[in-house]
Amino acid sequence: xxxxxxxxxxxxxxxxxxxxxxxxxxxxxxxxxxxxxxxxxxxxxxxxxxxxxxxxxxxxxxxxxxxxxxxxxxxxxxxxxxxxxxxxxxxxxxxxxxxxxxxxxxxxxxxxxxxxxxxxxxxxxxxxxxxxxxxxxxxxxxxxxxxxxxxxxxxxxxxxxxxxxxxxxxxxxxxxxxxxxxxxxxxxxxxxxxxxxxxxxxxxxxxxxxxxxxxxxxxxxxxxxxxxxxxxxxxxxxxxxxxxxxxxxxxxxxxxxxxxxxxxxxxxxxxxxxxxxxxxxxxxxxxxxxxxxxxxxxxxxxxxxxxxxxxxxxxxxxxxxxxxxxxxxxxxxxxxxxxxxxxxxxxxxxxxxxxxxxxxxxxxxxxxxxxxxxxxxxxxxxxxxxxxxxxxxxxxxxxxxxxxxxxxxxxxxxxxxxxxxxxxxxxxxxxxxxxxxxxxxxxxxxxxxxxxxxxxxxxxxxxxxxxxxxxxxxxxxxxxxxxxxxxxxxxxxxxxxxxxxxxxxxxxxxxxxxxxxxxxxxxxxxxxxxxxxxxxxxxxxxxxxxxxxxxxxxxxxxxxxxxxxxxxxxxxxxxxxxxxxxxxxxxxxxxxxxxxxxxxxxxxxxxxxxxxxxxxxxxxxxxxxxxxxxxxxxxxxxxxxxxxxxxxxxxxxxxxxxxxxxxxxxxxxxxxxxxxxxxxxxxxxxxxxxxxxxxxxxxxxxxxxxxxxxxxxxxxxxxxxxxxxxxxxxxxxxxxxxxxxxxxxxxxxxxxxxxxxxxxxxxxxxxxxxxxxxxxxxxxxxxxxxxxxxxxxxxxxxxxxxxxxxxxxxxxxxxxxxxxxxxxxxxxxxxxxxxxxxxxxxxxxxxxxxxxxxxxxxxxxxxxxxx
Numbered sequence: 016x017x018x019x020x021x022x023x024x025x026x027x028x029x030x031x032x033x034x035x036x037x038x039x040x041x042x043x044x045x046x047x048x049x050x051x052x053x054x055x056x057x058x059x060x061x062x063x064x065x066x067x068x069x070x071x072x073x074x075x076x077x078x079x080x081x082x083x084x085x086x087x088x089x090x091x092x093x094x095x096x097x098x099x100x101x102x103x104x105x106x107x108x109x110x111x112x113x114x115x116x117x118x119x120x121x122x123x124x125x126x127x128x129x130x131x132x133x134x135x136x137x138x139x140x141x142x143x144x145x146x147x148x149x150x151x152x153x154x155x156x157x158x159x160x161x162x163x164x165x166x167x168x169x170x171x172x173x174x175x176x177x178x179x180x181x182x183x184x185x186x187x188x189x190x191x192x193x194x195x196x197x198x199x200x201x202x203x204x205x206x207x208x209x210x211x212x213x214x215x216x217x218x219x220x221x222x223x224x225x226x227x228x229x230x231x232x233x234x235x236x237x238x239x240x241x242x243x244x245x246x247x248x249x250x251x252x253x254x255x256x257x258x259x260x261x262x263x264x265x266x267x268x269x270x271x272x273x274x275x276x277x278x279x280x281x282x283x284x285x286x287x288x289x290x291x292x293x294x295x296x297x298x299x300x301x302x303x304x305x306x307x308x309x310x311x312x313x314x315x316x317x318x319x320x321x322x323x324x325x326x327x328x329x330x331x332x333x334x335x336x337x338x339x340x341x342x343x344x345x346x347x348x349x350x351x352x353x354x355x356x357x358x359x360x361x362x363x364x365x366x367x368x369x370x371x372x373x374x375x376x377x378x379x380x381x382x383x384x385x386x387x388x389x390x391x392x393x394x395x396x397x398x399x400x401x402x403x404x405x406x407x408x409x410x411x412x413x414x415x416x417x418x419x420x421x422x423x424x425x426x427x428x429x430x431x432x433x434x435x436x437x438x439x440x441x442x443x444x445x446x447x448x449x450x451x452x453x454x455x456x457x458x459x460x461x462x463x464x465x466x467x468x469x470x471x472x473x474x475x476x477x478x479x480x481x482x483x484x485x486x487x488x489x490x491x492x493x494x495x496x497x498x499x500x501x502x503x504x505x506x507x508x509x510x511x512x513x514x515x516x517x518x519x520x521x522x523x524x525x526x527x528x529x530x531x532x533x534x535x536x537x538x539x540x541x542x543x544x545x546x547x548x549x550x551x552x553x554x555x556x557x558x559x560x561x562x563x564x565x566x567x568x569x570x571x572x573x574x575x576x577x578x579x580x581x582x583x584x585x586x587x588x589x590x591x592x593x594x595x596x597x598x599x600x601x602x603x604x605x606x607x608x609x610x611x612x613x614x615x616x617x618x619x620x621x622x623x624x625x626x627x628x629x630x631x632x633x634x635x636x637x638x639x640x641x642x643x644x645x646x647x648x649x650x651x652x653x654x655x656x657x658x659x660x661x662x663x664x665x666x667x668x669x670x671x672x673x674x675x676x677x678x679x680x681x682x683x684x685x686x687x688x689x690x691x692x693x694x695x696x697x698x699x700x701x702x703x704x705x706x707x708x709x710x711x712x713x714x715x716x717x718x719x720x721x722x723x724x725x726x727x728x729x730x731x732x733x734x735x736x737x738x739x740x741x742x743x744x745x746x747x748x749x750x751x752x753x754x755x756x757x758x759x760x761x762x763x764x765x766x767x768x769x770x771x772x773x774x775x776x777x778x779x780x781x782x783x784x785x786x787x788x789x790x791x792x793x794x795x796x797x798x799x800x801x802x803x804x805x806x807x808x809x810x811x812x813x814x815x816x817x818x819x820x821x822x823x824x825x826x827x828x829x830x831x832x833x834x835x836x837x838x839x840x841x842x843x844x845x846x847x848x849x850x851x852x853x854x855x856x857x858x859x860x861x862x863x864x865x866x867x868x869x870x871x872x873x874x875x876x877x878x879x880x881x882x
Contacts, residue, residue: 025047025434025435025818027818028047028048028049028818029048029052030049030052031049031051031052031183031184032049032051032184032185032186032187033184034184034185036198036200036207038196038207038234039207039209039234039236039363040209041189041196041198041209042189042191042427043434044191044427044434044437045189045191045438045441045442046189046190046191046438046442046823047189047190048126048187048188048823049183049184049186050126050128050168050181050183050184050186050187050188050197051168051182051183052183054108054819054820054821056819056820056821057106058106058820058830058835058836059105059106059834059835059836060103060835060836060839061103061829061835061836061837061838062100062101062103063078063100065835067776067779070778070779074542076544077541077542077544077575080539080541080544081100081541084539084541085099085101094380094563095139095496095563097495097497097561097563097573098495098496099494103494103837104493104494104839106821106822106836106839107131107142108820108821108822109125109126109127109129109131109144110123110125110126110131110132110823111123111124111188111190111195111824112190112192112193112194112195112214112442112445113132113214113445113448113824114214114229114370115214115227115372116214116215116216116223116224116226116227116390116448117216117447117448117452117454118225118389118390118448118452118453118455118487119225119226119227119372119374119389119390119454120135120136120137120227120293120374121134121452122135122229122255122372123449123824124195124212126188126190126197126823127169127183127188128149128150128166128197129144129148129167129169130144130145130148131143131144131145132449133255133256133257134449134451134493135255135293136377137377137379137451137453137562138379138451138453138490138496138498138561138562138563138566139496139563140451141256143255143256143257144256145252145254145255145256146169146171146315147174147251147252147315147319148250148251149165149166149167149250150165150166150210150231150247150248150249150250151163151164151165151166151177151247151250151326152166152199152201152208152245152247152248153246153247153326153353153355154201154204154206154244154245155243155245155246156242156243156244160327160328160330162201162203163178163323163326163327164201165178165179166181166186166199167179167180168180168181168182168183173315174316174317174318174319176317176318176319176320176321176324177319177320177323178323181199182202185202186200190438190442190823190824191423191427191441192216192441192442192443192445193213193214193216193419193444193448194211194213194214194419195211196210196211196212197210198210204239205237205239206237206238206239206243207235207236208233208234208235208247209233209234209236210231210232210233211232211233211234212230212231212232213229213230213232213412213415213416213419214228214229214448215228215408215415216419216444216448217415218422218514219515220418221515222392222393223415224515225389225390225454226371226404226407227371227372227373227374227388227390227404228369228370228371228405228407229369229408230367230408230409231367231368231369232365232367232412233365233366233367234364234365235356235358235363235364235365235366236358236362236363237359237360237361237362237363237364238361239360239361240360241360242357242359242360243357243358244330244355244356244357245356245364246326246330246331246353246354246355247353247354247355247366247368248326248352248353249297249351249368250315250322250349250350250351251282251284251295251297251349251350251351251370252284252315252347252348252349253265253285253286253295253342253347253348253349253350254347259286259288261342261344261346262288262344263341263342263344263345263346264287264341264342265284265285265286265287265341265342265347265348266285266312266339266340266341266342266348267282267283267284267285267311267312267348267350268282268283268285268337268338268339269281269282269335269336269337270282270283270296270298270402272402272403274403274406275410277300277301277410278300278301279298279299279300279301279369279402279405279406280299280307280309281296281297281299281307281309281352281369281402281405282296282297282298282309282350282352283295283296283401283402284296284297284348284350287341290378290382291374291376293372293374293398294372294373294374294398294399294401295371295372295401296369296370296371296373296401296402296405297350297352297369297370298369298405298406298409299352299354299366299367299369299409300367300369300409300410304356304357305354305355305366306331306354307353307354308332308333308353308355309332309352309353310325310332310335310350310351311335311337311338311339312339312348312349313348313349313350313351314347314348314349315347315349316347326353331353331355332352332353354366354367354368367409369405369408369409371404371405372401373394373398373400373401373404374388375387375388375390375391375394375396375397375398375400376388376391376396377453377455379560379562379565379566380561380562380563381565381568383568384458384565386453387455387456388453388454388455388456389455389456390404391456392456392485394407423441426851433806433810435810435814436809436850438813439813439817439847440847440848440851442817442824443510443826443844443845444510444845444848445824446507446826446840446844446845447489447510447515449493450489450490450492450493450840450842451489451490451493451496452487452489452490453486453487453488453489453498453562454485454486454487455485455486456485456486457481457482457485457486461476461477462477463476463477463478463486463524463525463567464528464531465529465531466531466532467531469607472610472611472614473528473531473610474524474527474528474607474611475607478607480517480520480521480604481521481524481525484517484518484521485521486521486525487511487521487522488522488525488559488566489507489842490562490842491503492828492839492840492841492842493839493840493841494840495828495841496561496562496563496572497557497558497560497561497573498558498559498560498566498572499522499525499526499558499559500557500558500573500842501526501555501556501557501558501587501588502583502587503787503841503843504522504842505587505590505591506787506788506790506842506843506845507787507843507844507845507846508591508845509726509845509846509848509849510846510848511845512594512598512599513598513851514848516595516598519595520595520599520601520604523588523591523592523595523604525559526556526559527588527607527608527611529556529570530552530554530588530614530615531552531553531611531614532550532552532570533548534548534549534550534569534570534571535548536548539574540574540575540576541575542575542576543576549570549571550571553614553615553618554584554585554615554618555584555585555588556570556571557571557572557573557584558571558572558573560572582622582630582652583651583652583655585616585618585619586619586658587655588611588615589615589616589662589663590655590658590659590662590720590727591723592604592608592612592666593666593727593729594723594726596608596666596669597728605669609666609670612663613663613675616659616663619656619659625689627685627686628660628683628684628687628688628689629648629653629656629657629685629689629690629693630648630652630656631647631648647693647703647705648689648690648694648704649694649702649703649704650694650701650702650703650717651702651714651716651717653686653690653693653694654690654700654717654718654719654720654736654737655720655723656686656720657687657690657720657736658720658723658724660679660682660683660686660736661724661729661730661734661735661736662727662729662734663679664676664680664734665734667679687737690737691738691741696711698745698748699745699749700714700717700718700745702714702717702767709769709777711770712768712769712770712775712777712781713748713749713753713768713769713770714766715749715753715766715768715785715788715792716766716785716788716791717745717749718742718749718792718795719791720736720737721795722795722798722849724736725798725856726794726798726849726852726856730798739799742799743799743800743801746795746796746799746804747801747804749764749792750764750801750804750808752768752770752772753766753767753768754808754811756768756772757774757832758832760807760811761814761815762811762812762815762830763784763789763808763809763811763812763815764784764788764792764808764811765782765832766780766781766782766784766788767781767782774832780829782831782832783831784812784815784829784830784831784832785828785843786826786827786829786841786843786844787828787842787843787844787845787846788843789808789809789811789812790809790846790847790849790850791846791849792805793805793808793809793850794846794849794852795853796808797850797853797857798853798856798857800857805850805853809850815830816830820836822836824840825840826840826841827841828841
């Protein structure tokens with residue numbers, strides 16, 4: 016990929032910016048876009064109508080069964096399907112960095128400044144731009160208002176008493192998660208505003224990272240020869256744009272909190288719904304020569320000119336005392352908070368705001384159990400924490416920023432790392448918080464062991480890491496509503512194990528506990544139309560549940576296939592167990608997981624039908640191409656199996672189990688020979704060994720097993736599953752075919768490619784690009800010394816998603832070369848952190864071709880894995 020192409024795509028995002036103002040301390044690395052930019056390419060989501068005729072005929076029964084299930088779910092039960100093939104989210108090219116920490120809910124602010132995506136009810140998304148949620152600036156000189164403007168490019172049909180239509184050509188947005196900057200040059204005023212938003216996403220921090228807060232710091236630069244009085248007003252509706260905003264009973268009240276020599280004032284917006292009630296809070300920090308004023312309640316409809324006039328008259332709001340009355344049904348209520356200061360000629364001043372939300376106790380869709388969010392450990396669960404949360408945020412955000420900069424700066428200052436990679440690495444982390452994420456305290460009566468205790472080869476009822484750090488879950492995707500989907504977490508888990516390793520281990524304990532459980536309740540599985548048990552024993556679940564039901568209590572929300580289909584999940588569990596041990600050196604974790612790993616490997620061995628040490632797919636599909644039936648060993652599952660045998664040999668050595676070591680070593684030796692014999696074609700590993708017409712397609716993810724071995728410090732000498740020269744040859748073939756022969760080499764790696772250089776279109780997903788798989792492939796290339804190829808492969812995905820298709824902060828699972836995408840805001844692209852781990856590893860190996868300082872701040876627990 017030429018540097019010219021990358022530079023052009025970046026420049027296009029800022030081509031309409033007419034000002035020369037750069038703002039106050041805005042970094043160079045990140046994703047930057049002019050507020051006047053319009054994306055030219057408009058894509059549509061993949062829906063049922065996009066299935067090809069051949070696939071429609073092949074899966075006719077599945078279609079009918081899904082339609083019946085969908086009708087029952089939506090029309091009879093009145094619930095949202097976990098995957099809705101008829102109402103996929105349309106592409107809205109508007110999203111910016113989400114607000115808030117991990118697991119307390121998120122509010123996404125668009126890159127043009129709108130508050131537009133809400134996840135306060137756990138795991139359930141509401142896509143609504145709330146027009147009245149705005150920042151407004153008022154400039155006064157000599158006691159007279161000379162300029163007052165809503166900092167929005169919109170011209171809405173409501174609130175027409177406000178001055179809308181800010182010219183977007185004078186502003187730009189810059190995101191480097193968990194922070195973002197918006198720079199506004201005020202035309203004709205010689206004033207520049209820089210709004211910096213900060214969320215407490217801090218690696219290895221398990222307190223502040225859980226807080227449902229965000230801080231907005233406004234730096235006001237006055238470049239005139241005279242002083243100005245400047246006020247910023249923050250308006251917020253009590254609610255999220257949902258229909259329950261008009262449900263009645265909501266009310267607002269002002270507050271003032273002084274603690275430890277610091278004062279904070281603002282307005283509390285109590286949203287009194289019968290299920291999962293919450294309080295929003297807009298607040299400002301009291302400081303000398305800063306005036307805080309408020310309007311407790313106003314009706315955000317009609318012209319709303321009275322609020323506008325209140326501010327324009329004297330640059331402050333009336334600040335009434337007392338609470339507002341509860342809203343009647345059919346009415347909304349909003350609040351406003353203003354902070355003003357004087358800015359001397361050719362000087363700068365700063366105004367600080369906080370947005371907090373307090374929903375301490377949550378229930379999921381079934382309403383069976385009540386859960387306490389993680390932050391309640393520090394701020395209580397009574398629903399009165401908003402003042403304390405905002406006070407804490409406004410008095411600690413500078414410490415957060417110090418920690419964020421200490422983490423990010425070594426990578427950002429490395430000139431040999433490309434700028435797009437720095438943006439991808441940090442901005443893709445948005446999903447850790449905005450993946451419908453929940454982080455809860457474990458309940459006193461909870462037993463995650465599945466009923467099998469440690470002395471019987473199981474787990475403690477409440478493992479120490481879960482008791483101390485809580486339970487964590489994130490969705491497969493905002494549209495694929497299943498928590499901790501394990502085949503996808505396999506890729507995304509790199510972000511957690513590198514940055515919040517205790518959460519990664521907590522997830523593993525939850526999964527391990529469910530392995531030993533079984534649910535013999537029979538249900539219809541949509542793919543084959545047969546009834547089978549919800550969950551078999553000694554099988555890793557596909558997911559831990561749907562937020563519209565009761566996660567952790569009822570696993571396997573995914574009912575397309577039965578659990579026998581997902582044999583690769585067991586292998587992915589084993590591989591993650593050892594990788595996590597390798598990176599944390601947690602011996603207790605290894606000891607706890609060893610018997611679970613043995614159990615799942617035994618359940619896999621029944622698929623070694625020929626006794627050659629290699630498992631077969633036996634008519635079940637490989638997880639990577641849904642709808643592509645595989646017979647016999649495949650490159651993907653077969654490779655994961657061999658890698659798992661390597662890992663089991665290593666773990667057996669660590670736990671001093673020589674008998675197990677010899678058994679797995681024998682299987683590995685036989686399986687390795689069979690794998691090469693059945694699948695190697697001289698250039699790469701065939702997709703499967705069936706001998707059918709398309710079995711020799713090149714799969715982009717064929718080296719996934721080897722990737723995990725390298726990420727675990729294995730893959731060589733005694734613990735080598737694949738010949739090094741064959742891995743290198745296969746990766747080069749994938750680069751030549753799946754990358755460079757697809758879309759001019761500018762869109763990443765297509766899942767399946769025919770040897771003649773044509774995408775494999777035999778299944779619904781084989782001609783897609785999966786961004787998260789591509790990042791994993793790039794990491795594998797880096798491990799094998801193919802740094803340039805790996806970076807070029809990954810760059811194609813980043814440029815396509817973030818710069819061409821307008822999918823910032825909603826990276827999808829997949830896109831095709833033309834026309835469509837699938838599943839916006841997906842978990843798997845967190846695998847970009849696997850690239851960072853690969854760079855760290857290569858650096859430590861003394862490979863001078865790897866950029867200096869590529870990962871100077873990647874820590875896992877207390878163990879630094881690169882310096």
